[in-house]
Amino acid sequence: MKIGYNRNTNGKEYSGIILAAGLSSRMGDFKPLLYVDGRTAIAGITETLRGAGVDDVIVVTGFSRDRLLPSINELRITEAFNEGYERGMFSSIRTGLAKATELWPEKKGHLLIPVDCPIVSIDTIRSVMEGGGRGDQTFAVPTFEGKKGHPLLIPSGAVEEIMKSDEAAGLKGVTDASKDRLIRVPVNDEGCVMDMDTPEGYEEIKKFVSSGFRREKLGVTTSRRRIIMVRHGETIQHESPMFIGQYDVPLSDGGKKQALTAAEAVADIIKEDIEKSESWVEGVSLGHEPMPPIENIYCSDLSRSRETAEIMAEEIRRRYGGRGYAPKVISLDGLREISLGDWDGRAIAEIKEECPEDYEARGNDIFTFKKGNSWENFYDLQYRVMKALRRILAGDDGRNIIISAHSGVIRALENNLKGMRVDDGWQPVEKGGVRIWESPPLP
Numbered sequence: 001m002k003i004g005y006n007r008n009t010n011g012k013e014y015s016g017i018i019l020a021a022g023l024s025s026r027m028g029d030f031k032p033l034l035y036v037d038g039r040t041a042i043a044g045i046t047e048t049l050r051g052a053g054v055d056d057v058i059v060v061t062g063f064s065r066d067r068l069l070p071s072i073n074e075l076r077i078t079e080a081f082n083e084g085y086e087r088g089m090f091s092s093i094r095t096g097l098a099k100a101t102e103l104w105p106e107k108k109g110h111l112l113i114p115v116d117c118p119i120v121s122i123d124t125i126r127s128v129m130e131g132g133g134r135g136d137q138t139f140a141v142p143t144f145e146g147k148k149g150h151p152l153l154i155p156s157g158a159v160e161e162i163m164k165s166d167e168a169a170g171l172k173g174v175t176d177a178s179k180d181r182l183i184r185v186p187v188n189d190e191g192c193v194m195d196m197d198t199p200e201g202y203e204e205i206k207k208f209v210s211s212g213f214r215r216e217k218l219g220v221t222t223s224r225r226r227i228i229m230v231r232h233g234e235t236i237q238h239e240s241p242m243f244i245g246q247y248d249v250p251l252s253d254g255g256k257k258q259a260l261t262a263a264e265a266v267a268d269i270i271k272e273d274i275e276k277s278e279s280w281v282e283g284v285s286l287g288h289e290p291m292p293p294i295e296n297i298y299c300s301d302l303s304r305s306r307e308t309a310e311i312m313a314e315e316i317r318r319r320y321g322g323r324g325y326a327p328k329v330i331s332l333d334g335l336r337e338i339s340l341g342d343w344d345g346r347a348i349a350e351i352k353e354e355c356p357e358d359y360e361a362r363g364n365d366i367f368t369f370k371k372g373n374s375w376e377n378f379y380d381l382q383y384r385v386m387k388a389l390r391r392i393l394a395g396d397d398g399r400n401i402i403i404s405a406h407s408g409v410i411r412a413l414e415n416n417l418k419g420m421r422v423d424d425g426w427q428p429v430e431k432g433g434v435r436i437w438e439s440p441p442l443p
Contacts, residue, residue, distance in 0.1 A: 010126070010129045010130065011049075011052050011053020011054040011125075011126075011129065012053060013107060013109070013129075014054055014107055014108060014109050014110060014129055014153070015054065015056040015058060015100045015103075015104050015107050015110045016045075016046075016049040016054045016056070016057040016058070016110070016111045016113065016151075017057075017059075017060065017093075017096035017097065017100060017110050017111065017112050017113070018042065018045050018046070018057065018058070018059045018060065018077075018113055018114075018115055019060050019089060019092045019093065019096065019112065019113070019114045019115060020032040020042060020059050020060060020061060020062075020068060021060045021061055021062025021063060021082045021085035021092045021095075022062065022063060022085065022089070022092075023063045023085075023086070024063070024064075026197050026198050027196065027197060027198060027199065027202065029199075030067060031116060031196060032059075032067075032068055032071070032115045033067065033068070033071070034118075034196065034202065036118045036119060036196075036209060037118075037119070037209045041116075041118035042059065042068065042071050042075070042115060043071065043075060044118045044119070045113060045115065045117075045118055045120070046059075046075050046077055048120060048121070048122055048125065049111065049113075049125065051122045052122045052125035052126050052129070053126075054111060054125070056078075056100075056103070056104055056107075057075075057077040057078065058077065058078045058079070058080050058096050058099050058100055058103075059072060059077055059078070059079055059080070059115075060080045060092045060093075060095050060099075061079055061080070061081050061082065062081065062082045062083075062085025062086075062092065063085055063086075065081060078099065078103065080095050080096050080098070080099035080100075081095070082095040087167075088170075089114070089170075090167055090171060091167070093112060093162070093171055094162065094163055096110070096112070097110060097154065097159050097162060097163065098163065101156070101159055107156055108136070108155070108156055109132060109136075109153050109154055109155045109156050110153070110154045110156070110159075111125065111128065111129070111151040111152070111153055112150075112152045112153075112154055113150045113151035113152075114150065114195070116195040116196050116197050116201075117149070117150045117151075117191075117192070117194065117195050117196075118196065118205070119191035119194060119205060119208070119209065119213070120142075120149070120150055120151065120189065120191050120192045121187075121189045121191055121192070121213075123187070123189065124149075124151075124187045124189045124191075124192050125151060127185050127187050128140050128141070128142050128153050129153065130185075131153075131183050131185035132153035132155065132183060132185075136155045136156055136157030136158075137155055137157045137158055137181065138155055138181060138182075138183060139152065139153060139155060139175050139181055139182045139183065140152075140153040140182070140183040140184075140185055141153070141182060141183070141184060141185065142185050142186075142187045142189065142192045143184045143185065143186050143187065143379070144186075144188070144189060144192055144193045144383075145379065145382065146367070146368075146378075146379030146382065146383075146421065146422070146423065147193050147379040147380055147382070147383040148193070149189075149192030149193040150192055152171075152175075158174060161174055162174055170373075172372065172373070184368075190208070190213075190215065191205075191208070191213065193383060194208065215390070216390075218386075218390075218416065219439070219440075221390065221393040221394070222393065222417070224291060224399065224439060225291075225399065225400075225401055225439045226269075226273075226400050226401070226437070226438050226439070227401050227403065227413070227417060227436070227437040227438075228266055228269060228270075228400055228401065228402045228403070228434065228436055229403050229405060229410045229413055229414060229429070229434070229436075229437070230259075230262045230266065230308060230312065230402070230403065230404045230405070230432075230433070230434050230435075231405065231406065231407060231410055231429045231430065231431055231432065231433050231435075232251065232255070232259065232304040232305045232307070232308040232404060232405070232406065232431065233251045233252070233255030233256060233258035233259040233262070233304070233307075233431055234251065234252050234255035234258055234431045234432070235250065235252060235255055235304050236249055236250055236251070236252045237252065238347075240347045240348070240349055241347070241348045241349070242345060242346065242347055242348065243340050243343045243344055243345065243346055243347075243348060243351065244337075244344070244345065245337045245338045245339055245340035245343075245344045245408075246302065246336050246337055246338070246339045246340070246344055247340075247344040247345035248303050248304075249303070249304055250303045250304060250307060251303075251304050251307045255304070255307075255308075255431065255432070256307070256311065258431055258432025259308040259311040259312070260311055260315065261432055262308070262311075262312065262432045262433070262434050263311050263312040263314070264315060265434050266316070266402060266434060267312075267315050267316050267319050267320075269400070269434075269436065270293055270294055270316070270400050271319075273293035273294075273399050273400060274293045274320055274323065274325065276293075277292065278323070291397060291398060292397055292398050292399065293325070293398065293399055293400060294316065294325060294327050294398050294399070294400045294402065295327065295328075295396050295397060296327050296328045296329070296330050296396060296398070296402075297312055297313050297316075297327050297328070297329050297330070297402045297403075297404065298329075298331075298332060298392055298401070298402065298403045298404070299329060299330070299331055299332070299335060299403070299404035299405065300331065300333070300335035300336040300337065300404075300405055300406065300409070301331040301332065301333050301335075301336065302336055302337065302406075304406075305335070305404050305405055305406060306329065306331055306404070308404040309329045309331075309402075309404035310329055312402065313326075313327050313328070313329050327402075332388050332391075332392075334384050334385060334387060334388025334391070335385065335388050335403065335405050335406075335409055336406070337381075337405075337406035337407070337408050337409060338376050338378065338380075338381045338408045339374060339375055339376040340375065340376075341371055341372050341375035342371075342372070342374065343371075358371055366378065367379065367422070367423045378408065378412070378422045378423065379422065379423075381408055381412055381422065382412040382421065382422040385409050385412040385413060386412065386413075386416055389403075389413060389416075407428060407429065408422075410429055411426045411428075413437075414426065414435055414437060417437045418437070
């Protein structure tokens, strides 16, 4: 997607700050100079900002600074060198803001974007600028299907506070100071939430670009499919109720029995597809070649989910193994339950006593609440889970897609399959319960 220059005068009121000082350690390559859509990441982001009318652009350098200088000169952007880049991203944010306010004190705000995020659209940047024009203390961020993306608009009135804030709390400590301080701007741009922090992320971005910045509709990829979702069985109980998101707890004896009951129900469900498949092989015409009844069973890599999946696989092997059916169990971290950060695995009463305000805030807004970089909210969970489902559908030819997962994961799956979102109403599934979604016929 080559960038055109449809000028936007609002851009004159903002500067762009590109964060490019990191070590690129997880990526294994120098991210600013990786090519995306025929340009380097640093060039693409700069051109996008300018396409949105933001002419004044800073790039914060640090690691491998010398490799970036030729591009900085060619693009005619301003450098801000962060000598303490090894301290992390917040030090680069401060470096960029200090330079921007020194050069352009009259700006209403600054658009912050990591070089990891090279395919944000011009329209998204414009939407954020329009959404953030509500006072000199108001931040704005784009959201795709509820998940926050980039760029973040930092109002000029908050810069001094950021420069003086606690480094350990980071920028989130400032933006979370008041719920009404951060405006969420919905956009139809998946690129704003995609990053190339890892080689896998980079490959995903390249595929997204090659597809024309579109993903295949879920209704197409689920055609002729049945999605069978099984909540894991009961886990070993603790003395008091716990926060259990990605905290790893095995099944209890009762949970194993629940999993076996679910396994028997699933084996009954797929029986008809197995018989149809065998009839076709024997020469009985069904109108078209049937899809394989089952290829794999998918689960999260947490033990309670994997144990449930293994019990299901064993039951299917027991019933249909003699007829050639022995599904593999495939663990995917994309199917994990929501991450609750430093609350995971701790007693609810303990957290309620230690963090009463945060506990109350989560209760008042459970879908967006998160308390640090290790946390997820339900929109983060939804995006991760649906990405995992799309990968499953792309790589599995089976008629039945069986997923052993967690309550939050099943909520995200079922609601999205029905054309809704994770924050829409949902009937909870009991432990060891089975939910079935069948694809409607294509028009």
